[in-house]
Amino acid sequence: MTESVELWWARRQWSKGTPVPYAVGRYRGDWERYPVLIRQYHPDLNHGIVLSQVPPAADVYLLWECDAGHRFVATPDEQRSRPGGTRRRSAWCPDCAAGAVPRRIRRPEPDAGVHTCGHARDPRRIENDPDDDRCYLCRRLDRSGLSREALVTLAAPGSRVAVSAENGTAGRYSWQCAEGHPAYQATIEKILGGRRCPVCRHAAGGAALVPAGEAFLSRWAPRAASAAEPELKRRIGDRLDVDLGMNAVRVATPFYSHLEVWPDIVLPELRVAIEYDTVGRHGLEHVGPREASDRRKDRLLRAVGWEVVRVRCGKLLPIGPYDVSAGGVTDAVVDRIVERLEEIRGALFVSAYLR
Template sequence: MTESVPQWWARRQWSKGAAVPYAVGTYRADWQRYPALVRQFHPELNAGVVLSQIPPAADVYVQWECDAGHRFIATPQEQRSRPGGTRRRSAWCPWCAELAAPGRVRRPDPDAGVHICGHARDPRRIESDPDDDRCYLCRRLDRTALSREELVALAAPASRVALSRENGTAARYSWQCPEGHPAYAATVERILGGRRCPVCRNARGGAAGVPVGQAFRSDRAPRPASAAEPELRRRVAERLAVDLECNAVRVARPFYDHLEVWPDIVIPELRVAVEYDTIGRHGLEHVGPREASDRRKDRLLRAVGWEVVRVRCRPLSALGPFDVEASGVTDAVVDRILSALGEIRGELIVDAYRR
């Protein structure tokens, strides 16, 4: 049962038989990766208990105060997973996040409705026909080579859900790709319009023609997030005679609707990917859910015979056995990367590529 900080602290004092069950600094290493949360935590709002005395997994309601002065209550786990998929600094505070991206207000349409067949009624279309009382979508389905029954049969079992939209309620199904990719949701009308598996669509003309585990040049790879990544690439190129033109690796399983991942530096000769990780300008990068994404990315690379070396800038800690903790891009960091490459592939192999 989730408790307030005073209740939780008193129970811990009783269970451990000590006036201070957790000394100051006990969990400093766990919280230092979240500088935004360190700023939001105030001991005077939490019975004098400091943040480094609270375990990150503790089931306790903690009071936080953001930089804008908003006060709110959340457990440590809830707050650590707060950033989600956004890159705004306001993501750490639920009040600021709501003000930054207010929800869309939908007005009810009195003319909207649902046909007896379950398809949405669109007031912009003439649905009635003197010779055919079926709705527009049903008539369109009959004109296609694939009947409605055959099309819906492709959907996963028990996957029909109601989706609210301006023109009524659309029947939405979860469709399973024949290639075994994760199921995706779409209406029958969108399937008829050409929508297919997003993984297959993204792989077409790119990763689909590349063998699993091979590095290649992808047009879908994002641009470097900071100037530090090109600088690290330049320093590595000065030390190793390898081809760094590739920017993607074909993986066996989808990674966010893609069959490719985009490491910061790809070394095909050694089958090693180098990543440069910082918490970013607002302390949102590579923490919380994004750390879980990094771990998943590393697992996909290792599953196809690659290894990963992450340069983790403080306060981030190492994720893998060959990660390098640093404070920036320096020659000493490059030396440690080369040392890690020697551990992975052998010093003799790496020496063959040294300049």
């Protein structure tokens, strides 16, 4: 049961029989990866207990204060997981995050209930025909020359498609292609307009043309997040005679909406991916949920015969057996990467690619 920091600390004093159940600095290694949280935590707001005395898994309410002065209560786990999918610094504070989201202009809600045809009520009309009382969707289907059964086959031509209404979301449905990729959400209007399975659509751009475990050049790969990644690639190219022109690896299981992953550096001859990880400008990268995403990405690569070497900068701890801790891009870091490659593929094999 989650409790206040005063009660939590008093109970730990009683159970451990000491006035200081957790020494200062005991959990510093767990918190130093989160510089934003270190700034948000103030001992004077939490019964004089410093952050390095709080276990990351403690079920306790702590009081935090963001850089803008907002105060809010959250457990250590809630606060470490707060960034989610956004990259804004405001994600670390619930008040700042709410203020950063633009207000949506909502159109009038459709009438409650459904038409006699079974479709949800929608006040929009396509034609100014007072004698035609059909619903908006029925008119749209009629103009497209499609029956309900024909519509169901649109998500994957020639296959059966699961279509089910989402509770509480009028007009939205779950669609799943014949390949069994994760279901995606879309209105019937979007399907009529050409919306298809995002995994299949992205794979058609390159991943579907190569077997699982193959490296290739993908048009979906993002640009380098910082100047450090190209510099690391250049230094590795000076040491190893390998093809550094690939930017993606085909995986067997979808990674979000793609059948490919994009390591920072791809070594196809060695079947090794190299990642350069920092917490980023706002302390959001590679921590919390993003660390879980990194672990999933590594599992997908290992499942198709690849290995991963992550260069973990700053206070980021290693998450894989071959990770390298570093403070930046240096020749010494490249030497350690080469050592890891020799551990993975063997010194004799790697020496064949040394310049």
